[in-house]
Amino acid sequence: MSELLTRRHGLEFLLAELGGSRMADPGASVTIRGDLGHINLRGRASDAGFLPPVEKLLGQALPIEPNTVSGERHQVFWLGPDEWLIVTPAAGALELAERLRQATSGTHASVNDISGGQIALMLQGAECRELLAKGCALDLHPSVFAAGDCAQSGLARANVLLALMDATPTFMIVVRRSFSDYLCRWLAHAGSDVGIAFRDA
Amino acid sequence: MQPQRLPTGGRIDRSKPLIFRFDGRKFEGYAGDTLASALLANGVSIVGRSFKLRRPRGIVGGGAEEPNAIMQIGKGAHAQPNLRATQVELYDGLVARATKGWPGARFDLGAINDAFGKVFSAGFYYKTFMRPKSWWHLYERVIRASAGFGRAPVEKDPDHYEHRNAHCDVLVAGGGPAGLAAALAAGQAGARVMLADEQNEFGGSLLGAKRNVGDAPAEEWLRRTIESLAALDNVTLLPRSTVFGYYDHNFLAIAERCTDHLPEADRAGVRQRLWRVRAKQVVLAQGAFERPLAFCNNDRPGVMLASAVSQYIRRYAVRPGRRAVVFTNNDSAYETALDLAEAGSSVVIVDSRAGGAGPLGERAAQAGISVIAGHVVTDVVGRRRVRGVQVAGWSGNPAYLVESSIRIDCDLVAMSGGWSPAVHLHSHAGGRNVWDAERHCFVPGETTQANVSAGSCNGTLSLRGCLREGNESGRAAASRCGFEAPDIELPSTSEGHENPLQPLWRVPADAEPERCPKQFLDYQNDTSVADIRLAVREGYRNVEHVKRYTALGFGTDQGKLGNINGMAVLAECLGKSIPEVGTTTFRPAYTPVTFGVGAGENVGDLYDPVRKTAIHEWHVAAGAPMENVGQWHRPWYFPRDNEDLHTAVARECQAARQSLGIMDASTLGKIDARGPDVVDFLERIYTHNVGTMKVGRCAYGIMLGEDGMVMDDGVMARVGEQRFYLTTTTGGAANVLAWLESWLQTEWPELEVFLTSLTDQFSTIAVVGPNSRRVLEKLGCSIDLDKDSFPFMTVRDAELGGYPVQLFRVSFSGELAFEINIDSSYALQMWKTVMAAGEEFGITPYGTETMHVLRAEKGFVIVGQDTDGSVTPVDLGMNWLLSKDKDFLGKRSLARPDCVRDDRKQLVGLLSPDNGTVLPEGTQLVETPDAPVPVPMCGHVTSSYMSACLGHPIALALVAGGRARKAETIYAALPGREPMPVTVTAPVFYDPKGERQHV
């Protein structure tokens, strides 16, 4: 596989368009993490042929508690009772997917590299809870949604995976590629009163 | 110069004079005024006209209940119709116009209606305007022109609005004494509290009150309480915020007005915000509305609610009249009399009760106010402004007629018929309201959601009671959320005993209501006592019928003033009690809310997401107009040099057929399906035999609904023993995945299959035409692309031009074609790479329109265009796709009698003999050219194009029994033209043997 190929997250045009609105002290900032790879993993946690080899390979436990993140070597997000998302540096994603596939080859499991199908946006800043609350019906109060929590929900009119990565706060928003342009435009509009800046990772 | 402004007092800022205009006249008010208080300060008495009779009307109330002062505020794009002057905060430069009356509210030519008041009785329009039949639209034009209040702006709204989702333990609706006490108790307990109040300041009835709470003046208590609340991190204070709807599962909607109170030049940011609140507990504390009294001409400017009079004096330092008559059936209006006296007005109290008031009566006497007990105001003198009242003795006898009366000159009537708790939100929430026979009002009854009412909206009118109930309900609500409030000592209040209210729903006059001047119940709709009686006489006896027939309560105040009196009059007519007549259901909105705030940010460009492919920006740069397909934007065609659609499409088609075309097909739905039972599962879903497919093979597959109708189609490929790659239509992608999951999870959970959407992961680039193989070879492909190594309808993993791809040899055009499936991160580069490599072949990008033409030439259907939910695969001639060896979803339905008819509409081709007319899509087909109306139709055109490569138009159609009618002539019924004969053909026009795609 050629490592010379350049990945594009597809928001390059939008960044150029929104670039003019950069400001010194924005209430919220969005970092487009095109450098991250995404792997969708399906399998039954009760299956001895699945969980142990996967955890061994990853070197960390899969989050079994719904809507939590396990964040050690990779960020692993609970998506459903038999579904996880692994977020890892893009460069190694394809290879990790292949190794996961091999590790689970003896059982009913599914591994799909979906790095090109979705994009992670990191949202930071003092106002980001208020900003998210404009379009998301989840209760994001620190006492309810703490670091290490994640949830799939709607943000404006897009489906997203939302996770609180740290309490500063830093939210990760994972959105499908085809909705990412819309979602960034929505964030730019909704964030205009507190000031919002976009940048590439 | 504000003639009615008191020299001192009030919560206005006399150092900040504000200039405003009303109906073109210039006035001055102060910061802290409402438009209503400023108008009253300036002695403006007529602020509007009534809806039907166009009677002059003045300000009656002080808040949300105001029915008369309905204003158009602002101009141009910033105009806001129908605001109540009582709720508009004054700002510098405010421009207001009355919304009723032509040419104006002061002088209105429509006032002639009043002279015919008896003709314009309730429901008169149901009884006339019927002849001649054709004139109704003329009558209606007149009716419409005279209806309505304000005008919608004629420019696009320049403001923006937003939504805010919120969660809390305790939401307190209303920031008067009860609400403040509740919020404080819950907040101090540690609960997450939201306190919303519709006014600019918290405090409700305590604003401007001249009484003590505890050992301090009320306003001091207010200041301390609000400070305490503001200091709590767990409390959110929302002034200027109306809780307008209480929906299921403790979801409440609040409209916050952020900038409406500012001069236009100072407004920035969000104009209004919709709080969408999910509360664990709700404390309702919206207070109560004072009831008017129904006496003759009780709508004259200068007749006001007593509490509103007090409010104007205390809070705004405005004296609404110099010579006042206070007309009451209860003690509370005595406070108003005292306020008036203190403001220097002369006051007479007319009390319907023979015994008068309790201790307040003594205070009134001490203040030198004369009280005429056992009397009622029967009529008002004066037309454009109160000049006096007729007062008569009344024994309390329900026979209601009174005799000789005396006249008292005055310029203000402050009336009080008691209080109606604001049970609206309780009612929205599904709670019942029950009649309290002691207090003569509806109070909140059993509730169905997690809410409690406190204070005067619960029928508790005393300040002491409000504070106590507020505190208790706040504590209890917090406690139910797991927070314990510390005990606090409630401040004492000085309140004496009150004499009970005497029910007085309709004030007796010297004649029955039909003969005496109108006694209004609903000011805005001109509904009078006589109208209610008329409705009953005519058989409209249910309260809902009465309301609808007389329009009682259908004004913009939604009956906040008049409903109870109207129901009581109805009860009297029917000889029933008020609770027997029943209550009416209050529906949101509590007060009106703009569409803009309801819509929030989801308007304009953000109305609905635009989904874009990874190659979208290239299409835009190439100048392609976009077609909406589902939420996607797909390039429609790629015009060169100002080409029109048809020229461009003809060129694109020729390129694809003769050399090389390229299309972005990324919007197709893509699903990875795998697992030990995947074959078993897909056998049940698809109509064809899936199990016999070899790895690497592709198949065209359709899926049916259980009703047997074609639901979706697409190529599916077996990419492993236990792994399939399914594609769906663009519009059907999400539905198909949800549909498959629903069967897996609800019906066949024993099947081990995982489904994963790959729609966004892979972009699809279709490379189409005789030179497609050559261009891929030129790029450098890791697999052999020749016919035998990579035959039609197969799939291979490959490396193409250095990119890992999944290569499909499929064709939706009938030409030799390849579909490159590639990680979307690389799709744009791949597209550009192919474009560059294809230059020597004249590679031509094409859009959805050319795709449609190419596929129609081949007779390939588009689900949703050539089908409509009533088309079976048999109708489409796809019997070959229906396995006889297995069951599949929808199979049973195909055996129903109606599905086996041989005269069902079937897919055919149509050719026009003249070879010139492109039949419009949607053209209906008929058997004979000259059948009489209604003309039986035998089908319709589903797809129709000019075929550039065939040189003539082609059409696909659904025709009854069509397959057996090849070469027959039927007729296309073209609007405005002679029916055109067309010939039924097979639906495949081009390369019927399919040789071109197999090369």
Add this chain to the structure above:
Amino acid sequence: MRKYSAFSLVRNALSHNRKWREAWRSPDPKPEYDVIIVGGGGHGLATAYYLATEHGVRNVAVLEKGWIGGGNTGRNTTIVRSNYLWTEASLLYEKSMQLWEGLSQDLNYNVMFSQRGVYNLGHTLQDMRDIERRVNANRLNGIDAEVVSAEQIGKAIPFINTSPDARYPILGASLQRRAGVARHDAVAWGFARAADARGVDIIEQCEVTGINRDGGKVTGVETTRGVIKAPRIGVVVAGNASVLAAMAGLRLPIESHPLQAFVSEPLKPVIDTVIMSNAVHGYISQSDKGELVIGAGIDAYNGYGQRGSFQTIEHTMQAIIELFPVLSRVRMLRQWGGIVDVCPDACPIISKTPVGGLFFNCGWGTGGFKATPGSGWAFAHTIAEDRPHELNAPFDLERFTTGALIDEHGAAAVAH
């Protein structure tokens, strides 16, 4: 029945409006009738009226649980049109349209049928294909219909957003000029008054609690006001059809859903026609009083609560602003919800049932109000003759077994 006219208004005004007669009586139920109509909504009252006028069946009772016209008749957005796609549906609705056109005169009650035209907007190429198809079918069926361009729409409807840059630009529309709106309450009252004058007993506050049968035939109903006998029973209780069907041991292909609507505060005339949009889901007209009357969508879940979820209202406000950006500052005065019973093919059932003498009229979904006179006319025929009229024969229960559905979901423009 004393005649209503301008003259009667003046004459009565002179006697202080004290001599008006009641519009309909409030009789106690008789022990037995020839026909019982269960449901005192517009359809039920129309059925009784046409039983009396068209078939001479006057010994009829209309039993109403609450107050007449209190269900969907009093809760709709008052749109009347007949431009349906399929011939079966369009002929039935056209029959209704023809009755509407003379209804005020027939009933001597002004139902304010205002033929101000209805536009069904198209926003995508497929919408426009569907519009062409439907308009062509309408014309062949003798129903007035035309396709209008975005430019024509822009000229005819002030303030509508015809910008090509809109998220879903308006590409064109179908227009039925004879279509329009009517005053909803007046329809129930007018039919009630006219039916009453012909001998029909309208009995309010009388809830049917059971359907009595003997063998395979009905004998009468149990009600909160006692047993009432009748050999023929017509059930027309929009929203509650399944509940009544269960009393007779029947299952119906129907689900009840909340449908919401709202009105603005009264405004000076700004919208002079009726505009409906499918892709941008919303529909709007302006009442004679000046209120904008706006229809929202159906809530997905089953519900008998006469209320739906707020996000449905939000979506509709967004749709209205998309179509009319100038209405953003206009305010919603009041919202409400009704219960609609929805058939799988979005078409009604006007049918005999497997129980002898028991007839059902239901499943109108969002299309009931406009059908009121036609529905009553066809149902009266079905009950009186014990067989459907050819207009409603396709709308029998059998179609769900044979598969002969009349699918108005697809191309029939926004349903209601």
Add this chain to the structure above:
Amino acid sequence: MLLIECPWCGERAETEFSYGGEAGITRPADPGALSDAEWADYLFNRSNTRGAHRELWNHAQGCRRWFGVERDTVTYRISGSFRLSGASDNREA
């Protein structure tokens, strides 16, 4: 707006879910053996209960699981959510 409890994700706003109609309608094992009327009953007829209703919901914006809900169709009160038999659960591990 309803508040629905997903058996996995907890209480979420109605907008995250899609409705699946009456629960407990089982696809006939051998549709071919059914009469047209029996097939129509499976296909179209619904209890459409006024009152306590067992129904299906899908946490469409969330974990994509189908589950059952018991809800009153008049008051809209939800008395509980339940997993469908056979539903996978990684907490069993």
